[in-house]
Amino acid sequence: MMESRAAAAFEALKSLLDANGKRHWIREGSPTDDAPHPLWAHLVPPALRAFVARCGYPSILAPGLQLAFVPLHLQPTIGLAEAGFDWHLYKALLQAAVRRANGAFFAGSDLSDVGGWCLRLDGEEPRVWEIEESLALSQKKPASFDDWCIARIEKVRRKALAAGTGAKKPRKQNASDPADELSLYAGSASYYPTAVTPDARWPNGKVKSEGAFKDDKPEGPFRFFFMTGAPLASGHFENGVRQGTWQYHLPPSHTEDASEKRLWGRGEVKDGLEEGLWTGTDEWSPVERARVFHAGVLQELSAPPTR
Incomplete structure (x- = not known):
């Protein structure tokens, strides 16, 4: 020491x-x-x-x-x-060990x-x-x-x-x-697991995630859920690490209609953390927003680029 x-x-x-x-x-x-x-x-x-x-x-x-x-x-x-x-x-996301x-x-x-x-x-x-x-x-x-x-x-x-x-x-x-x-x-x-594991559940018994494991690590497409059962996040794992395109959803309580499942953001993940441009909405409005991340830390929040 x-x-x-x-x-x-x-x-x-x-x-x-x-x-x-x-x-x-x-x-x-x-x-x-x-x-x-x-x-x-x-x-x-x-x-x-x-x-x-x-x-x-x-x-x-x-x-x-x-x-x-x-x-x-x-x-x-x-x-x-x-x-x-x-x-x-x-x-x-932390309680489900997504990131x-x-x-x-x-x-x-x-x-x-x-x-x-x-x-x-x-x-x-x-x-x-x-x-x-x-x-x-x-x-x-x-x-x-x-x-x-x-x-x-x-x-x-x-x-x-x-x-x-x-x-x-x-x-x-x-x-x-x-x-x-x-x-x-x-x-x-x-409430905070150390990793994504098979059969992980919230305290109320609902499942936290669905996906396959290889050598005890998550592999391939995965879906995660809030404690209510509503969608939380989805994307791919490679050798136990999140990579590629992912999307996150707002909690149902943050939308006018609990069944709306509004998308918070979609973008790229590199080595488990958000990277580059993510587009989606926020808890206040369904108007599309753009967020730019580097290594999981927000760098810029603005309106999306004109298409």
């Missing part, structure tokens, strides 16, 4: 807070070898894994700065919206409203993006996990030094711990 600069900084902060009578500004975690969900693992850098192995999932409860680290195995349950996608569609995630929520300031920070691929390395109400905000210079974590630890260190030594008995900490809200998500982890 690699060394963790963030873990070293956090342990130094604990010593400082002890000396200043402000240990109540943090809640310690227990070191763990917790592993991320396979469809989120590409977003979890070694630096975060090393931090968790040394510090677990602590909380920072300093005045004006409260955050809790989210257990890696719970990341799928804290649903992040994805630009360009209908929220219910994107969530269903991997674009963002991994790793620290929360307000878990009930999905506010905090996530990791997204920015070039070759996952970078930290701020989250408000489940949507990642555009960042000018996203930081690495270590740099992001050390910057917040430094803020707490400065607050502690400015407040001085706590010779008096520490006052009761009034700030609530965001980690207390993790119980909202603990029961949903099983």
Whole structure:
């Protein structure tokens, strides 16, 4: 396991807070070898894994700065919206293991409203993006996990030094711990499978997909379904990986007629992720829209080109 600069900084902060009578500004975690969900693992850098192995999932409860680290195995349950996608569609694609995630929520300031920070691929390395109400905000210079974590630890260190030594008995900490809200998500982890499997079913018993398998991997044409049984997605697999033309449907509740099965989009998939031009509609209107993707991330949303 690699060394963790963030873990070293956090342990130094604990010593400082002890000396200043402000240990109540943090809640310690227990070191763990917790592993991320396979469809989120590409977003979890070694630096975060090393931090968790040394510090677990602590909380920072300093005045004006409260955050809790989210257990890696719970990341799928804290649903992040994805630009360009209908929220219910994107969530269903993840719960059916149709595609991997674009963002991994790793620290929360307000878990009930999905506010905090996530990791997204920015070039070759996952970078930290701020989250408000489940949507990642555009960042000018996203930081690495270590740099992001050390910057917040430094803020707490400065607050502690400015407040001085706590010779008096520490006052009761009034700030609530965001980690207390993790119980909202603990029961949903099983909804996110690690791969497309034969006979996969939703909690209500309805099938998630139909298609053939070769060497335990999906192969050839496949269809996926929402929990209601309505069509979700369809396309082809090659050696267990989505390739070629795919199409996604909006949830029936997003159309005027539940039997309408409106197409959200049709386009190309390369190595499991949307690539290039996708045309379809959205949850607000049946008017055709065009979306341009690169490696599964929306690049442009506009009216379709004139034919």
